[in-house]
Amino acid sequence: MSEPIFKINIVEDDEWYRKFLVHNISLNPDFDITAYSDGKSFLDQLEKKPHVVTLDYRLPDISGKDLLKKIKEFDPTIEVIIISEQDDIETAIELLRLGAYDYITKTKDIRDRLLNIIQHIKNNTSLQSRIESLQTEVEKKYDFQKTIIGQSNPIKQVFRMMEKATTNNITVVVQGETGTGKEMVAKAIHYNSPRKKAPFIAVNMSAIPHDLAESELFGHEKGSFTGAANRHIGKFEQAKGGTLFLDEVGEMELTLQAKLLRALQEKEITRVGGSETIKTDCRIIAATNKNLFDEMKKGNFREDLYYRLFGLPIELPPLRDRDKDAAILAKYFVTSFCKENEMEEKSLSKEALQKLLGYPFPGNIRELKAVVELAAVMSDKEIIEVDDITFAQPDPVTEVYSEELTMREYEHKIIQMYLKNNNDDVKTVAKKLDIGQSTIYRILKEVKENR
Numbered sequence: 001m002s003e004p005i006f007k008i009n010i011v012e013d014d015e016w017y018r019k020f021l022v023h024n025i026s027l028n029p030d031f032d033i034t035a036y037s038d039g040k041s042f043l044d045q046l047e048k049k050p051h052v053v054t055l056d057y058r059l060p061d062i063s064g065k066d067l068l069k070k071i072k073e074f075d076p077t078i079e080v081i082i083i084s085e086q087d088d089i090e091t092a093i094e095l096l097r098l099g100a101y102d103y104i105t106k107t108k109d110i111r112d113r114l115l116n117i118i119q120h121i122k123n124n125t126s127l128q129s130r131i132e133s134l135q136t137e138v139e140k141k142y143d144f145q146k147t148i149i150g151q152s153n154p155i156k157q158v159f160r161m162m163e164k165a166t167t168n169n170i171t172v173v174v175q176g177e178t179g180t181g182k183e184m185v186a187k188a189i190h191y192n193s194p195r196k197k198a199p200f201i202a203v204n205m206s207a208i209p210h211d212l213a214e215s216e217l218f219g220h221e222k223g224s225f226t227g228a229a230n231r232h233i234g235k236f237e238q239a240k241g242g243t244l245f246l247d248e249v250g251e252m253e254l255t256l257q258a259k260l261l262r263a264l265q266e267k268e269i270t271r272v273g274g275s276e277t278i279k280t281d282c283r284i285i286a287a288t289n290k291n292l293f294d295e296m297k298k299g300n301f302r303e304d305l306y307y308r309l310f311g312l313p314i315e316l317p318p319l320r321d322r323d324k325d326a327a328i329l330a331k332y333f334v335t336s337f338c339k340e341n342e343m344e345e346k347s348l349s350k351e352a353l354q355k356l357l358g359y360p361f362p363g364n365i366r367e368l369k370a371v372v373e374l375a376a377v378m379s380d381k382e383i384i385e386v387d388d389i390t391f392a393q394p395d396p397v398t399e400v401y402s403e404e405l406t407m408r409e410y411e412h413k414i415i416q417m418y419l420k421n422n423n424d425d426v427k428t429v430a431k432k433l434d435i436g437q438s439t440i441y442r443i444l445k446e447v448k449e450n451r
Helices: 015-025 039-044 064-074 089-097 110-141 153-165 182-191 210-218 254-266 292-298 303-309 325-340 350-357 364-378 396-400 407-421 426-433 437-450
Strands: 006-011 031-036 052-056 079-084 102-105 172-175 200-204 243-247 268-270 277-279 283-288 312-315
Touching: 006 015, 006 039, 015 031, 015 110, 031 039, 039 064, 052 064, 052 110, 064 079, 064 089, 079 089, 079 110, 089 102, 102 110, 153 182, 153 312, 172 182, 182 200, 182 243, 182 283, 210 254, 210 268, 254 268, 254 303, 292 303, 325 350, 325 364, 350 364, 407 426, 407 437, 426 437
Parallel strands: 006 031, 006 052, 052 079, 079 102, 172 283, 172 312, 200 243, 243 283
Antiparallel strands: 268 277
């Protein structure tokens, strides 16, 4: 597919020089050139939106400065190259401040310089078009009704909360176990929000050494500490106009939490070792696999930061609580994996699906994806059978019955397994095992006393 025609307008009242510019710029067949002898005739055709305008600074009917302003008011993306007979530094600085791309004088080497400038603008324009095209592709990729797959009631509730998050700039906290797709949710919110054209910047707080975390978030000045050889722009500045995703926010030290709170409240930061106050403009989406309310009660998380972050909470359910979503996801992962690796299309047998549905997936969606992709590789047939599926962690049923124990000890072990898989939520475990909560406490107490 060929690139669109690159349109250049030349505004020059000197007939000989106008022809000179037209001749030299037209040496490049990719350029479509239109020339004007005065500002008014050019403005009458401005709606045709040229990519570049070469503008004589001294026109008979309007000054180059005023014409530049009118061009930029009409469309700031039109690049303007000022051409002048005089090399006036003060005038050049003022015109550049008003939005001119460059200021060049009518010298003998203007031809090569002008062609280089125009080619540079053309390259940047092509790159910008490509970026916008990729941006559109990204937006389609993160259409959350397609990206976050599932039909269970818990995941439908997540969709409803995400829809609310895309219409405003409210701070969002995504909570869920490891592997439930917290970053995917954050990206989907960003790319469906008014900030989608600006950056999505992610930072995993648990992966940054504590002594470097402040610099990572807020940046640092050259020489502010040993090893700071250059100025570093932090994540807050990188996310300008967009979204800053703070993953594993519960892992932050209390001193850094205080500085994060100030940044959120004041909407400004100061780089480490610097004195300049920098205004920030980014939406915050935080994620954690911990219960921040419990962490706050334990003194591990600041109460004021907790309430500052908790605008809109989104709770991602573990895969084991999503009914038959595991089967839907498994089919999707198998199909995608085969397509990406140019393999013959495969499907899962009924027995294989049943085996997947019977496993609690402590690693959630991330673990399910790894399991089914390995099964696709191991299977020699079009149908993935039950024996092709292996789990990295022991099958919970096999693990429970791997020892010779008393009935009460077996009951205790089963309860312990369910508690582990359900974040020690006794109420949920009682419901799943169809027993009373008091029974659970009694069995745990009896086995502990008899040891």
